[in-house]
Structure formats: C-alpha cells, structure tokens
C-alpha cells in the first residue's frame with residue numbers, strides 16, 4: 001500500500017486554474033452567501049443524480065451545506081463552481097473538505113480530502129466537463145500539499161476500495177408505500193406491514209441521552225478504540241468531533257448524536273445520524289420524505305462476546321430509529337459499511353438496489369469487504385473493513 005505518485009510538492013503545481021471552454025468560467029462559491037448557496041441548491045436540486053426513477057430529489061438546506069462544506073480546516077477555494085461566462089448561470093459544482101484517513105493495518109495516517117457534490121447541468125453532460133472539474137479540484141487541493149482523496153460513486157470506475165449496498169428501514173411504511181418506495185408483498189396486508197415496522201414511542205437503553213460538548217473527549221476515545229476493528233477509518237480531532245457530531249458553532253440541526261452513560265457516569269456507546277429529506281415529485285398525497293442516514297457509532301461491547309455485541313448494535317440502532325421518528329423521519333438509511341451487516345436483518349433493514357463504490361485517489365490499497373458477498377450481493381454478517389462514512 002501507499003501513494004501511487006508521491007513525487008510532487010505544491011510548487012510543482014500550476015498556480016493558475018485549468019483552461020475551460022471559452023463559454024465557461026471558474027467561480028469559487030462563497031457558502032456564507034445565501035444567494036450563492038441558493039444557486040448551488042438549485043443546481044443540485046435539478047441536476048444531482050441519486051435516484052434512478054427520478055421520483056425523489058435531495059432537499060438540501062443551507063444549514064446542511066454549511067455543515068457538510070465547512071468543517072474545521074475548510075477552504076473557500078475548494079468550493080468550485082463553473083458559470084456560463086455571458087449569463088453567469090451556475091452550471092457545475094464540485095467540493096472538497098479535509099478528512100484524516102487512516103489504514104489500521106499499517107497505522108498510516110493519510111491526510112486527505114473527501115470529494116462530494118460533483119454535479120453538472122443535465123444539458124452539459126458528455127462535454128467532458130467532469131474530468132476538468134476533478135483535475136481542477138485536484139490542483140487546488142495539491143496546492144495545499146494534500147495528495148490523497150476519497151470519493152464515492154454509484155458508477156463503477158477503475159479499482160474501487162470497496163462496494164457497499166444501500167439498505168433501508170421503514171419507519172412510516174404507509175407513507176413509503178404511498179410514494180411508491182415500499183411495495184406491498186402479495187402475501188401481506190398493509191396492516192401487517194405497518195405492524196411489522198412499528199417501533200415503541202420511547203427508547204429502551206438505560207442512560208441514553210443526547211451528546212453534549214462535555215462528552216466529546218470520551219466519545220473521541222471510544223470511537224478511536226472501536227474503529228480499530230476496521231481497515232480504513234477516519235480520525236477526528238476534538239474540533240472535528242464538535243463539528244461533525246454537534247453540528248459545529250451553529251449547532252446544525254441536521255446531525256443528531258446520542259450517547260449511553262452507564263451508572264458510573266462512563267460513556268459506553270455512541271451513535272449519530274444525519275437528516276437529509278427528499279422532495280417527492282408528482283405525488284398527490286406527499287411532497288416530502290423524511291430520511292435519516294446512519295453516520296458514525298461506537299460501543300465498548302465490541303471488545304466482548306460477539307452475540308452480546310451484535311444484540312447491542314440492534315438495540316442501539318432501534319433506539320436511534322425511535323429518536324428519529326420525532327424528527328419526522330419516514331425511512332432510516334444505512335450502508336453495509338462499518339459493522340452494519342450485524343444488525344441489518346434483526347433491525348428489519350431491507351436491501352436497496354443502490355450500490356455505493358468507495359474510491360481512494362493516488363493511494364494503492366488492497367480491496368476490502370463492503371459488508372456484502374461480492375458475488376450474491378447479499379449481506380454477509382461478518383461486518384466490513386470500511387470504517388469511513390461519506391455523505
């Protein structure tokens with residue numbers, strides 16, 4: 001394992017942006033500007049692909065973008081837009097945010113960025129703009145002496161580090177059925193499906209409460225110990241813990257984090273999820289779908305008996321979903337990364353048809369498990385090697 005090309009330094013990198021077709025111009029986006037965020041929202045709302053049958057569109061909020069795009073160490077220069085020179089219309093976007101990755105096997109820390117939100121106006125597809133956007137953001141990141149990047153994509157590109165599968169746990173089955181996301185099996189009644197997915201109104205784990213700033217150091221060490229079981233992980237400074245799990249200075253409401261405090265005042269478990277609703281297109285009964293995505297979690301039960309650990313995970317994710325109901329979540333999403341494959345079945349997650357490939361740019365690493373059987377694509381209950389959760 002290791003960097004593929006480690007020969008360059010920032011001064012070898014051009015100071016000027018890459019050439020663009022003359023009708024376009026580069027435009028760095030100021031995410032602190034409401035009007036510029038509106039433009040990014042509009043572009044992604046109309047042209048960001050995630051759902052094949054175009055029934056749903058991500059319903060970003062300004063708060064979501066500020067949370068996702070402004071973690072500690074963020075750079076304005078890494079929020080890259082392309083405008084039509086004449087009309088100034090925003091027609092493409094790509095973003096990078098700093099992330100510390102670590103290969104557990106070698107202990108190698110990999111200062112990286114996570115690339116996200118690559119979006120090109122539908123009318124400008126197959127103009128070879130995507131490679132130019134990727135090369136330009138690479139240039140801007142290299143100028144800051146960072147040479148590795150992680151990104152995910154539904155499409156298969158050369159050598160994914162791993163492949164994970166979408167899974168979904170209905171919280172409001174009848175609404176998911178109304179919008180055409182969940183289907184009624186021929187041998188079931190609607191009442192039976194609603195009953196199958198019913199959850200208690202209150203959480204079960206004693207000592208469960210929302211994460212507070214005073215918990216951050218303890219959660220940081222719980223998370224660090226827990227993540228030793230994965231091959232590729234993200235490490236967090238305290239500032240990054242505060243941003244990603246408490247929503248940073250503005251306490252973004254898109255991230256929800258909880259801890260379990262035992263009777264001796266010790267934090268034994270932690271979980272988090274982020275909220276990113278969908279707009280439902282062309283539906284008479286509903287125009288929005290509440291969606292939660294499982295984010296990072298940790299439990300000290302991972303060090304003990306496997307079946308105790310597995311039951312703990314099921315209880316934690318069930319409690320996570322009970323808390324998510326109060327935020328209007330209709331479906332709770334998880335990938336098969338981390339040890340999610342240990343709870344997916346018992347917590348009644350269904351396998352989706354979406355697959356997510358993880359890629360590492362300029363770093364050679366052997367392929368790792370994505371929590372699914374490579375041939376059957378079924379969930380394998382051995383967990384995965386992928387400890388990193390990208391949005």
Ligand SMILES: Cc1c(C(=O)c2nccn2C)oc2cccc(OCCCNCc3cccnc3)c12
Pocket residue numbers: 050051056058068116117165166167168181276278291293331333334335352354356390391
């Ligand atoms: C997307 C997504 C969906 C859906 O498309 C979906 N769920 C319910 C109905 N639908 C149509 O289901 C998932 C399950 C696991 C992980 C996921 O996504 C993992 C990657 C997250 N990308 C979301 C994102 C975050 C930040 C910026 N842009 C996109 C998803």
